[in-house]
Amino acid sequence: MMVDVKAQLVKLVELHKLDAQIYARRRVVEEHPRRVEVLRKTLQGVRANLTMLEERLKQLQMERKEKEMDLSGKEENVRKYQGQQMQVKSNKEYSALQTEIDGLKADNSMLEEEILHLFDEIDRAAARVAEERQRFAQEEKRVQGEELVLGEERKTAEAELTQLNEKRKQMVPSLDPLVLKNYERVLANRAGSALVPIQGDACGGCHTHLPPQVINELKRSREIIACERCSRILYCEE
Numbered sequence: 001m002m003v004d005v006k007a008q009l010v011k012l013v014e015l016h017k018l019d020a021q022i023y024a025r026r027r028v029v030e031e032h033p034r035r036v037e038v039l040r041k042t043l044q045g046v047r048a049n050l051t052m053l054e055e056r057l058k059q060l061q062m063e064r065k066e067k068e069m070d071l072s073g074k075e076e077n078v079r080k081y082q083g084q085q086m087q088v089k090s091n092k093e094y095s096a097l098q099t100e101i102d103g104l105k106a107d108n109s110m111l112e113e114e115i116l117h118l119f120d121e122i123d124r125a126a127a128r129v130a131e132e133r134q135r136f137a138q139e140e141k142r143v144q145g146e147e148l149v150l151g152e153e154r155k156t157a158e159a160e161l162t163q164l165n166e167k168r169k170q171m172v173p174s175l176d177p178l179v180l181k182n183y184e185r186v187l188a189n190r191a192g193s194a195l196v197p198i199q200g201d202a203c204g205g206c207h208t209h210l211p212p213q214v215i216n217e218l219k220r221s222r223e224i225i226a227c228e229r230c231s232r233i234l235y236c237e238e
């Protein structure tokens with residue numbers, strides 16, 4: 001049985017348009033998980049930064065608490081030694097206690113300064129935490145919004161794919177099985193680009209120059225001809 005090459009090419013062009021739509025939707029479906037992953041990673045990054053700042057704040061607050069406890073213990077000791085000073089009998093004992101008290105007071109004034117400094121640091125750290133919390137909340141909202149949009153795009157693409165595949169199923173029987181098989185092989189190898197018109201005297205896919213006899217053959221449409229370089233099926237646009 002002779003294959004009507006011209007008619008087959010017309011059908012292939014039609015099928016190829018449909019396949020381009022199918023490939024585009026498939027890409028949307030296939031890329032969906034990766035795009036969601038990228039969004040979530042971004043959010044995780046902001047979350048990690050927030051956690052780090054929160055930890056830093058907690059650490060500063062603990063440090064302040066420790067120094068405050070140290071200070072009040074030392075203040076307690078100052079009062080205790082001052083009480084003992086009232087009861088000692090000799091000057092020697094008295095001045096020994098005074099030396100202790102002076103030492104403690106020197107420590108305490110240093111502690112007070114450190115505590116004041118920590119208050120400043122805590123204020124700054126708390127402000128950064130508040131800022132970062134706000135940034136995280138905004139980012140979370142943005143990511144959720146984008147995920148919703150991506151999810152809708154995916155759903156639409158899946159619904160359209162079902163329809164397009166149905167259309168394809170109806171179109172396929174009108175093609176010669178060998179022609180179809182060859183076309184589908186190139187389609188798979190060339191990620192959805194299996195059929196190209198010639199452009200001047202070159203392949204419309206890889207732009208390789210085609211010899212004049214190939215151009216003549218194509219114009220006569222007596223057989224299906226593929227580009228020798230990229231394997232795409234060639235045709236002449238009317």
Ligand SMILES: [Zn+2]
Nearest residue numbers: 203206227230
């Ligand atoms: Zn080519």
